[in-house]
Amino acid sequence: MSDRMSIGDAARHLGLEPDTLRYYERKGIVPAPTKDSAGHRVYTETQLHLLEVLLHLKSTGMPMVKIAAFTRLVASDPDGVPERLDLLRDHREQVIQEIESWQHSMRVINRKIEDYNQRLGGHGPQ
Incomplete structure (x- = not known):
């Protein structure tokens, strides 16, 4: 994996659609990724790792509200x-x-x- 991935590459890596990542971002479930000079989303290895963790939490039945809370905790104080x-x-x-x-x-x-x-x-x- 390269150090940075486009939303399409990140979505494929995670087994999701890009729209799913955008939806999770809009709902505050996942943190907003960094953007390149053209304004395109760029995912780092650290961001992908967090997304993988969040997807495992989701697959084991954690409610999205708690996943969003987890994400906020990560963002507010790493x-x-x-x-x-x-x-x-x-x-x-x-x-x-x-x-x-x-x-x-x-x-x-x-x-x-x-x-x-x-x-x-x-x-x-x-």
Whole structure:
């Protein structure tokens, strides 16, 4: 990866559309990137790393309001770790609870598959 990326390159790198990055920026969910002399958005490696973290938070169910709060904490005090740490620890607990719930659901599903396979005489699809 180069030191700086256009919005198109950054979006491809992140698996998003450029419009999604613009939307997140307008809503205050992600910080505004720097702009070049022509006024085009330019993403640095540091900004891309933050975006990747934010996308992981989103994919694990963190509400956009909390993601925006995390972003504001980063922007207001890059060295202000305690508040971000608390936010991440709280979210981690929610993710752990969700994983445990999914694991329980998976056990129920597996039991039902076993049950139905037995009803079919063990000849059904696994």
